[in-house]
Amino acid sequence: MNEKESISEDIKELVIARLDIMPSTYKLSIGSEGTFTRKQLIEHVIAEDKIGNQITRMQLNFIKALTTGKLIETLNKNG
């Protein structure tokens, strides 16, 4: 996913809902992009900028792993 790809409102809402339940004291370090609170992450997702799209990609990647069974397969393999 790059900055120019537009994200559907449904996906954006899902990503924001998941971020919104993170504890307020938690911060996410994303390399040289910096360290972000949940509030800042949500702002980036809404803005659909580079950081917001990176967060969205991570969440979609995770959902794909869940729905395809890849996550469970990985946990079983490494059990």
Place this chain on the structure above:
Amino acid sequence: MDNLLLVTRPKYDDGTEYLSAYALEVLKEAKKSNASVKDFEGKEANKENVEKYLKSKNPKLIFLNGHGSECEIYGHKEEVIFSLDNVNLLKNKITYARACFSASILGHEIVKNNSGCFIGYIYPFSFWMDGKRSATPLKDKIAGMFLNPSNEIVVSLLNGETAKKANEISKKMMAANMRKILSMEQKNEPGATGMLQILWDNYEGQVVLGNEEMCF
């Protein structure tokens, strides 16, 4: 080539402070082994110092901490230490770069036409931290879920494992942490899903390039 370990630990923002603190744990393990360590900390983690040491001492294992991009790995205050112009210095060595995107392009160039190995990330290396613990990163159990498995790569290499096995051991620890996070989710602990997806991204993004059978 002697059993030398070169480490870079820039420290100038939250992310690098954490990476640096956790890398110190690896240095403690190195002291227990027969490895000699050269540790470039803070502003000492710069291109001039690292290049000079590589050329004069020829260390076999390189552990880079800091920020990165597809074609660069940074030192203190984002001074470029490695780019496509000086990857030849990392040839025939084992390099682990705990840096975003380091395995996308740079890592491939490092292992091209030589017997060396590169371990890094095709995605950002990300981690959650608890702001209440940011003054004492090693007491931050949240960050530890992400950073301890990555430490395990170098610890395993110091213990004589191949690069392939070191990566597998690290990923096993990540999977164990994912199971712990899943059990947190079942107890409705806040933030578990958010942590799980970042750890999954690190799991999928961590790759070994080149000679996987290489040992320290």
